[in-house]
Amino acid sequence: MMALIETNLPALQVVLPLVAAPLCAMLGRGSRSWAFATIVSWLTFLIALSLFTKTFGGTIISYEMGGWAPPVGIEYRVDVLNAFVLMIVSGMAAIVLPYARRSVAAEIPAERQSFFYTAFLLCLTGLLGVTITGDAFNVFVFLEISSLSTYALVASGAWRNKRALTAAYNYLIMGTVGATFFVIGIGMLYMVTGTLNMADLAVRIAAHGDSSTVHMGFVFILIGIGLKLAMFPLHLWLPNAYSFAPSAVTAFLAATATKVAVYVMLRFMFTVFGFDYEFQAATLEMVVLPLAILAMFAASLVAIFQDDLKRMLAYSSVAQIGYILLGLTFLTDTGLTAAIIHLFNHAVTKGALFMVAGCYVLMAGTSSISSLRGVGRDMPWTTAAFVVAGFSLIGLPLTVGFVSKWYLVLAALELGWWPVALLIMASSLLAIIYVWRVVETAYLQSAPEGTVRKEAPLSMLIPTWVLVAMSIWFGINAMTTSAAASRAADMLIGSSQILWED
Amino acid sequence: MQASILDLDYVLGHYNYWMFVILMMTGLYITVSRGNLIKKIVGLNIFQTSVFMLYISMGKIIGGTAPILVDNPDAVYSNPLPHVLILTAIVVGIATTALALALVVRIRETYGTVEEDDILAMEHEMEFGSGLPQGGDRG
Numbered sequence: 001m002m003a004l005i006e007t008n009l010p011a012l013q014v015v016l017p018l019v020a021a022p023l024c025a026m027l028g029r030g031s032r033s034w035a036f037a038t039i040v041s042w043l044t045f046l047i048a049l050s051l052f053t054k055t056f057g058g059t060i061i062s063y064e065m066g067g068w069a070p071p072v073g074i075e076y077r078v079d080v081l082n083a084f085v086l087m088i089v090s091g092m093a094a095i096v097l098p099y100a101r102r103s104v105a106a107e108i109p110a111e112r113q114s115f116f117y118t119a120f121l122l123c124l125t126g127l128l129g130v131t132i133t134g135d136a137f138n139v140f141v142f143l144e145i146s147s148l149s150t151y152a153l154v155a156s157g158a159w160r161n162k163r164a165l166t167a168a169y170n171y172l173i174m175g176t177v178g179a180t181f182f183v184i185g186i187g188m189l190y191m192v193t194g195t196l197n198m199a200d201l202a203v204r205i206a207a208h209g210d211s212s213t214v215h216m217g218f219v220f221i222l223i224g225i226g227l228k229l230a231m232f233p234l235h236l237w238l239p240n241a242y243s244f245a246p247s248a249v250t251a252f253l254a255a256t257a258t259k260v261a262v263y264v265m266l267r268f269m270f271t272v273f274g275f276d277y278e279f280q281a282a283t284l285e286m287v288v289l290p291l292a293i294l295a296m297f298a299a300s301l302v303a304i305f306q307d308d309l310k311r312m313l314a315y316s317s318v319a320q321i322g323y324i325l326l327g328l329t330f331l332t333d334t335g336l337t338a339a340i341i342h343l344f345n346h347a348v349t350k351g352a353l354f355m356v357a358g359c360y361v362l363m364a365g366t367s368s369i370s371s372l373r374g375v376g377r378d379m380p381w382t383t384a385a386f387v388v389a390g391f392s393l394i395g396l397p398l399t400v401g402f403v404s405k406w407y408l409v410l411a412a413l414e415l416g417w418w419p420v421a422l423l424i425m426a427s428s429l430l431a432i433i434y435v436w437r438v439v440e441t442a443y444l445q446s447a448p449e450g451t452v453r454k455e456a457p458l459s460m461l462i463p464t465w466v467l468v469a470m471s472i473w474f475g476i477n478a479m480t481t482s483a484a485a486s487r488a489a490d491m492l493i494g495s496s497q498i499l500w501e502d
Numbered sequence: 503m504q505a506s507i508l509d510l511d512y513v514l515g516h517y518n519y520w521m522f523v524i525l526m527m528t529g530l531y532i533t534v535s536r537g538n539l540i541k542k543i544v545g546l547n548i549f550q551t552s553v554f555m556l557y558i559s560m561g562k563i564i565g566g567t568a569p570i571l572v573d574n575p576d577a578v579y580s581n582p583l584p585h586v587l588i589l590t591a592i593v594v595g596i597a598t599t600a601l602a603l604a605l606v607v608r609i610r611e612t613y614g615t616v617e618e619d620d621i622l623a624m625e626h627e628m629e630f631g632s633g634l635p636q637g638g639d640r641g
Contacts, residue, residue, distance in 0.1 A: 137587055137590075140591075140594075141590055141594065144594045144597070144598070148597055148598065148601055151601055151605070152601065155605055155608070158608065158612070162612045162613070163625055163628070165605060165608050165609045165612060165613075166609060166613075166621055166625065168605055169539065169602065169605045169606070169609060172598065172601065172602050172605065173533060173542060173546060173602075176546055176550070176598050176602075177530070177533065177546070177549070179594075180549060180550055180553055183553055183591060184526075184553055184556065187553065187556050187557050187560070187584075190560075190584070191560050196587075
């Protein structure tokens with residue numbers, strides 16, 4: 001029995017939440033489906049953990065779906081990089097779901113809660129599937145499973161604010177355009193190579209050499225994924241979707257959805273298109289690099305002028321995605337390490353910050369910064385969590401944010417791109433401004449007359465503080481995450497030469 | 503004979519791709535330019551259909567039959583894989599359309615309109631307490 005589970009772990013990783021989702025809908029009552037979803041998310045996290053420990057040494061697990069051998073059959077392929085991302089995604093689900101019970105109870109009517117958790121599990125299924133699969137078309141299918149359930153989850157914020165509906169609609173239009181661009185790109189690659197297996201694609205593209213069809217395929221995939229991961233000028237869906245979605249959904253999505261899209265980008269850029277593909281390097285340097293830097297500044301500037309806390313954090317997410325893309329464009333080992341480590345660090349930090357915003361929404365009834373005056377005295381633990389996670393967002397030493405900025409600056413200096421290094425530090429100053437605005441309002445201004453605000457319940461505080469503690473713990477013991485990230489980076493650089501059969 | 507600017511054989515030989523490009527651009531244009539939420543979905547559907555065409559036409563081999571094993575050893579078969587892929591993509595497209603239409607129904611119920619301009623004006627009023635500043639007429 002154990003051996004059977006052991007060999008089928010990669011499949012279980014996706015199948016477990018997928019099968020659990022309809023069961024969850026049948027459970028009916030809110031608290032029962034919540035408990036069920038939470039247990040499922042913990043089990044998926046355990047599976048991801050065991051996959052990560054197995055692959056950490058450098059082994060690659062190749063799982064043949066249904067016994068059909070790749071490249072014809074669909075292959076699930078787990079290596080250090082996607083095991084790391086699997087762990088982020090399932091770990092965030094395992095932390096967000098305990099938090100969700102009180103928050104969802106307040107924001108979603110009781111009779112709809114089981115459907116909410118069903119959509120949540122489906123979203124988790126999609127994100128895990130995108131990460132684990134080694135088949136390019138399968139990526140699209142799972143991307144759409146996660147996206148469709150995300151649209152529904154965002155729209156379920158409509159009970160709190162009806163603008164969630166239009167936010168979800170706009171997200172749907174842009175997300176579908178993005179996904180369709182992605183399929184066009186895959187179609188072009190298939191036209192040239194006749195295969196969909198990523199490792200096989202890599203070999204055949206390398207053998208095929210330059211062709212304008214491959215170039216177009218690359219550009220379509222870049223734009224499609226750029227829409228999904230909110231690359232700077234394509235980020236328009238993100239602020240509204242994040243501000244009007246239910247708090248638990250925002251915390252989960254901000255920590256996982258864009259990160260998984262970044263993973264897909266990494267996978268296509270390095271495994272599929274190969275590390276020294278000239279056209280790709282030129283595109284990264286000429287297009288993605290300026291856009292990433294623009295995102296760091298423009299989105300941070302916009303964040304400074306937002307009144308809504310969730311909206312401010314959403315714009316800050318766009319800026320942080322800029323940092324991740326920046327690490328990618330260096331095309332060096334250190335740069336990739338920086339990007340991968342920031343995937344994890346930003347997931348932890350932004351997850352914690354959005355959870356704090358959710359606590360405010362529940363206990364103070366609003367996430368508008370101006371009405372959070374003096375909240376630091378009424379909700380000391382929640383606000384303290386904001387301060388620590390905010391430090392990490394800025395990148396102060398002893399937090400995870402510092403580790404990512406350190407690697408980014410290091411990578412920039414290695415290449416001798418010192419203006420970029422200066423820009424990274426300058427954009428951190430903007431983060432200080434918007435974090436400080438909240439801290440100042442929360443602590444230094446007196447509360448408006450007659451407001452009654454109590455500390456958030458423990459079921460929400462504990463998950464928030466788990467993430468905050470992680471952002472400190474991995475900020476001090478940076479070796480664990482950076483070892484994983486640098487191994488993943490090495491693997492990516494090496495993977496352009498690896499054939500699927502050996 | 504002549505190195506003409508327009509190689510007619512080349513252009514006509516790839517007419518399925520031209521159809522794909524025209525459909526794709528039409529769909530994308532409708533999605534971006536229309537203010538009516540339903541029309542946007544129609545545009546999105548045209549856009550997705552163009553991709554179905556791209557996949558299906560690239561699996562077709564001239565003179566090839568349906569990929570069902572026949573006795574003739576010289577039989578040429580069309581490539582079934584793109585067709586199967588598109589079957590999946592069509593399902594995804596239907597799910598997306600259904601969800602989008604469901605959202606439009608909810609938007610119609612809460613806002614009382616499916617025109618993007620009216621919705622934007624209402625949202626602007628919710629946020630700033632006043633109507634949209636009168637800009638150019640978007641017809």
